[in-house]
Amino acid sequence: MSKVKVEHLTKIFGKKQQQALAMMKEHKSKTEILEKTGATVGVYDANFEVNEGEIFVIMGLSGSGKSTLIRLLNRLIDPTDGEIYIDGEDIAKMNKESLQEVRRNKINMVFQSFALFPHRTILENTELGLEIRGVAKDERRKKAEQALENSSLIAFKDQYPEQLSGGMQQRVGLARALANNPEILLMDEAFSALDPLIRREMQDELLDLQENVKKTIIFITHDLNEALRIGDRIALMKDGQIMQIGTGEEILTNPANQYVRDFVEDVDRSKVLTAQNIMEPAITMNIEADGPNVALNRMRKEGVSMLLAVDRKRKLKGSLTALKALEARKEQLPLKEVIDKNVKKIPQDMLVTDIFDVIKDAEAPLAVVDDKDKLLGVVIRGSVIEALAQTGDKEVEFVG
Structure with a gap:
């Protein structure tokens, strides 16, 4: 069942956006549009669906448009064109009040930076989103403690961020997002700042956690091995366009074009093929x-x-x-x-x-x-x- 559906989603930065949009609909390249109009295409006519309960990974190199795309999904930035359906409702057309309601109840985001308040305990940091929503103190504490329990952090609830390692701080950020019980979790390069060993542990923890919570997760990364390890399906981007969508096995065994073929050339297939x-x-x-x-x-x-x-x-x-x-x-x-x-x-x-x-x-x-x-x-x-x-x-x- 489709939880998120994106149709012809486009984001253009700069002036002459309508001229750039018209050129894009004529299938002109990002470079041609930039040369003609001076406008930059961040996301180029993206179309995809994310099934309920799956980990959908959007990946690409720096400048591919992946972070712009995920920010469009909760309207941290507004699209130039296209539709973003969540449970059948187009949030691209929602007013401020309706959008705020969706953000409070359906979507939460985990960023690369931990963004923990140093003067708050781990429990108090985890409660933050619930506190902003006006949830009563006893209820938000109970929900925050459950989120910390799910993330194996309950023993550290009274400590402060500086007392925790980078990996543990990122787990707190994830617990804080989950405390709100969102239906959709957006994760933007969430593990990129971590050391390789801690990063792998976080990937394992995310997979273990997903077995219990069954959220719809849209995960951004530039690391193909990370995408292959955690993604149920992967969307590979270049120059704002989605080059291919499929399982890791499908992308490795049947690349859609030369760019995808080159991108996956050095991947150890023995760690993906079954x-x-x-x-x-x-x-x-x-x-x-x-x-x-x-x-x-x-x-x-x-x-x-x-x-x-x-x-x-x-x-x-x-x-x-x-x-x-x-x-x-x-x-x-x-x-x-x-x-x-x-x-x-x-x-x-x-x-x-x-x-x-x-x-x-x-x-x-x-x-x-x-x-x-x-x-x-x-x-x-x-x-x-x-x-x-x-x-x-x-x-x-x-x-x-």
């Missing part, structure tokens, strides 16, 4: 219907010495080797008595870089299953080697 991306069809036998002769015939036909055993619903039950099938035929045993139930299996969303540690010592392909143990396919060594080809070190270790 088992589902590299798996192959599994050769199986139905343990509820097939006997040893059927199993042996299938092995001969497929040129393999092992089958995966599934039931009628393709739920994985084990594996069957040719030797065990011959034993079952000789002793007239049902196949379920000779299958090996200790099959190495992996979830469909396991990253290739993690699959390596499982498959390097495996004697057979890995079974890929969903959360109900339904067999989806198999991962073989060759597929992992190919996916790891760009990382070098692991490939050498693997084949050596």
Whole structure:
């Protein structure tokens, strides 16, 4: 379900905006418009939807328009043209009072700077938004404490910002935003000022927190690895335009144009691609219907010495080797008595870089299953080697 919908959203800075807008509708480039009118296009005819409960990442290099775009979404700046729908209401056309109501109840923003008041305790900083809204003291304290509890900061509620690390201060900023219980959270380069290790920890905490709060999050970053790590979908921008929208896997495996291709060229795909991306069809036998002769015939036909055993619903039950099938035929045993139930299996969303540690010592392909143990396919060594080809070190270790 769409929570935010943007249609033909445009922001032009400077004079001759209408002339610039007309040129933009004729598909003139940002550079051509600047040369002709002196106006700068900050956001160029943006169109996208953000689903309820997803983390939607907007990313691009400096000057790409990503920060301008996020400020348009809560009208910190007004659009030159286009619509911004939140729950079906166009906030681009709202008056000041209606917009204020949306900001109070539906949208909150977390900036790169922590913006904590040094003379206020952590709890008092977290209460700030509720205090501005006029929420009663007891109620706002209860909500602030719950937000700090969710962010694992409740033990620090009586301390002051200077007593906390940069990462913890940013968590306070996030807790303050969540205390208002917004439906939509806008995060503008929220982790960019943090050290790499703390930044990764904050990414983990955001993902863990999202499991509990299920907010609609629009996250701005210039870091592709960060976008790939936390985003359900990513919008990649250049010169105010959205170049491509998709999952990390879609953008890496099917870039929309040369700019996107160049942008993602150096990304380690093993940290994005999953088992589902590299798996192959599994050769199986139905343990509820097939006997040893059927199993042996299938092995001969497929040129393999092992089958995966599934039931009628393709739920994985084990594996069957040719030797065990011959034993079952000789002793007239049902196949379920000779299958090996200790099959190495992996979830469909396991990253290739993690699959390596499982498959390097495996004697057979890995079974890929969903959360109900339904067999989806198999991962073989060759597929992992190919996916790891760009990382070098692991490939050498693997084949050596």
